[in-house]
Amino acid sequence: MTDWPAGIARVVLDEVDSTSAEALRRTPTQPTWILAHRQSAARGRRGRAWSTPSGNFAASLIWRPGDGPARMALRSFTASLALHDTLTALGVQGLALKWPNDVLLEGGKLAGILLECPEPGVLVLGVGINLLAAPRPEAVEPDALRPVSLMEATGLRVTPEAMLDALAPAFAAREAQPFDRTRADWLARAANLHAPVTVRTMAETMQGTFDDLDADGCLMLGTSAGPRRVAAGDVFFEGVATCS
Numbered sequence: 001m002t003d004w005p006a007g008i009a010r011v012v013l014d015e016v017d018s019t020s021a022e023a024l025r026r027t028p029t030q031p032t033w034i035l036a037h038r039q040s041a042a043r044g045r046r047g048r049a050w051s052t053p054s055g056n057f058a059a060s061l062i063w064r065p066g067d068g069p070a071r072m073a074l075r076s077f078t079a080s081l082a083l084h085d086t087l088t089a090l091g092v093q094g095l096a097l098k099w100p101n102d103v104l105l106e107g108g109k110l111a112g113i114l115l116e117c118p119e120p121g122v123l124v125l126g127v128g129i130n131l132l133a134a135p136r137p138e139a140v141e142p143d144a145l146r147p148v149s150l151m152e153a154t155g156l157r158v159t160p161e162a163m164l165d166a167l168a169p170a171f172a173a174r175e176a177q178p179f180d181r182t183r184a185d186w187l188a189r190a191a192n193l194h195a196p197v198t199v200r201t202m203a204e205t206m207q208g209t210f211d212d213l214d215a216d217g218c219l220m221l222g223t224s225a226g227p228r229r230v231a232a233g234d235v236f237f238e239g240v241a242t243c244s
Helices: 019-026 075-089 150-154 160-175 179-188
Strands: 009-016 032-039 057-063 095-098 102-105 108-116 123-129 196-200 205-213 219-223 226-230 234-237
Touching: 009 019, 009 160, 019 032, 019 057, 019 123, 032 160, 057 160, 075 095, 075 102, 075 108, 075 123, 075 160, 075 179, 102 150, 108 150, 179 205, 196 219, 205 226
Parallel strands: 009 032
Antiparallel strands: 032 057, 057 123, 095 102, 102 108, 108 123, 196 205, 196 234, 205 219, 219 226
């Protein structure tokens, strides 16, 4: 196991409503990872529910990066790449990264990442991984990618504590590098790069080709009307199994 990163606190709890909410209540003075074995009110992007049965991974890192909001948002790529590193080191194959914040295994959703800036200068990074079990298809949105779990897909059983002990140093290593390298490494592992995708934002639905990731982490979409720059939205792949 890689040594735990210096200057980072580690808290493990039996149950909380959500690790991100617990992080905010504690308002630690140093960067802190908080892991919970169970969450009673976990959430994902845009307030969506996130299932966290015992044996799955739910943790949040709270810290003050010293960046503005735009740079803070890039941590979703840092975190997903660090998680890819961690799983690859465990021998897991068939991984890919889905813009902006998911980790896929054999085309299904294995993990999700949530960033929150509850107050100026504070960043909470939430990570959920289906280590042991995946949510039932009826428990997720109809057009979402099918959920998968690490154990069901690979037979590999990893405890939440072991995953945290591997992920924390992997994240610290990726956090120390400039974003241009993170961007290049993320693109090398991106799902459906240069392939047709549908992007749904709060305002519209667009179809085109996932061409690139720009220096601000925005998805560059090639459309019949010309290139589009997407700062936030949901991406859907053609011909990929969903929960519909």
